[in-house]
Amino acid sequence: MLKSVVLIENGKTKGVVEDIIDTQERMDFWGIKEMGLMIKAKPFGLVFWAMDDEDSVKFLKRG
Numbered sequence: 287m288l289k290s291v292v293l294i295e296n297g298k299t300k301g302v303v304e305d306i307i308d309t310q311e312r313m314d315f316w317g318i319k320e321m322g323l324m325i326k327a328k329p330f331g332l333v334f335w336a337m338d339d340e341d342s343v344k345f346l347k348r349g
Contacts, residue, residue, distance in 0.1 A: 288348045288349060289302045289303055289304070289348070289349045290302070290303040290345060290346075290347070290348055290349065291345075291346040291347050291348070291349045292323075292325065292343045292344060292345055292346060293343070293344040293346060294325060294327060294333075294335060294341065294343055294344075295341065296341055297344060299327050299328075299330075300327065300328075300346070301325040301326055301327030301333075302325065302326050302327075302349060303323050303324070303325055304324045304325065304326050304332060305323070305324040306323055307321055307322050307323065307324065307334075308321050316334070318334060320336055320337070320338070321336075321337045322334055322335050322336040322337050323335045323337075323343060325343070
Protein backbone atom coordinates (compact mmCIF):
# COMPACT_ATOMS: atom_id res chain seq x y z
CA MET A 287 0.00 0.00 0.00
CA LEU A 288 1.36 3.42 -0.94
CA LYS A 289 1.39 5.88 1.94
CA SER A 290 1.07 9.63 1.65
CA VAL A 291 4.00 11.85 2.57
CA VAL A 292 2.84 15.02 4.32
CA LEU A 293 4.12 18.09 6.15
CA ILE A 294 2.94 19.00 9.66
CA GLU A 295 3.89 21.73 12.14
CA ASN A 296 3.31 24.52 9.63
CA GLY A 297 5.44 22.73 7.05
CA LYS A 298 8.43 22.12 9.34
CA THR A 299 8.16 18.35 9.80
CA LYS A 300 7.80 15.61 7.18
CA GLY A 301 5.75 12.54 8.01
CA VAL A 302 3.98 9.52 6.54
CA VAL A 303 0.25 8.88 7.02
CA GLU A 304 -0.09 5.52 8.77
CA ASP A 305 -3.89 5.54 9.22
CA ILE A 306 -6.89 7.66 8.32
CA ILE A 307 -9.33 7.75 11.21
CA ASP A 308 -12.65 8.60 9.61
CA THR A 309 -15.13 6.12 11.10
CA GLN A 310 -16.34 5.20 14.57
CA GLU A 311 -14.68 1.81 14.12
CA ARG A 312 -11.25 3.43 13.56
CA MET A 313 -11.79 5.82 16.51
CA ASP A 314 -12.64 2.83 18.73
CA PHE A 315 -9.58 0.94 17.46
CA TRP A 316 -7.24 3.80 18.43
CA GLY A 317 -9.19 4.76 21.59
CA ILE A 318 -9.81 8.35 20.50
CA LYS A 319 -12.96 10.48 20.25
CA GLU A 320 -12.43 12.48 17.07
CA MET A 321 -11.48 12.00 13.44
CA GLY A 322 -7.94 12.59 12.27
CA LEU A 323 -4.74 11.04 10.99
CA MET A 324 -2.05 8.88 12.55
CA ILE A 325 1.23 10.21 11.18
CA LYS A 326 4.70 8.76 11.69
CA ALA A 327 7.12 11.68 11.92
CA LYS A 328 10.63 12.09 13.30
CA PRO A 329 11.38 13.07 16.02
CA PHE A 330 7.91 12.32 17.46
CA GLY A 331 7.24 8.75 16.38
CA LEU A 332 3.54 8.08 15.80
CA VAL A 333 1.33 11.13 16.41
CA PHE A 334 -2.40 11.81 16.13
CA TRP A 335 -3.33 14.82 14.04
CA ALA A 336 -6.93 16.05 14.53
CA MET A 337 -8.92 16.93 11.40
CA ASP A 338 -10.01 20.22 12.96
CA ASP A 339 -6.48 21.31 13.90
CA GLU A 340 -5.71 24.87 12.76
CA ASP A 341 -2.27 23.69 11.58
CA SER A 342 -3.32 21.77 8.49
CA VAL A 343 -1.56 18.77 7.04
CA LYS A 344 -0.02 19.50 3.64
CA PHE A 345 0.14 16.67 1.10
CA LEU A 346 3.51 16.23 -0.63
CA LYS A 347 3.33 12.93 -2.53
CA ARG A 348 2.39 9.30 -2.46
CA GLY A 349 5.26 7.31 -1.06
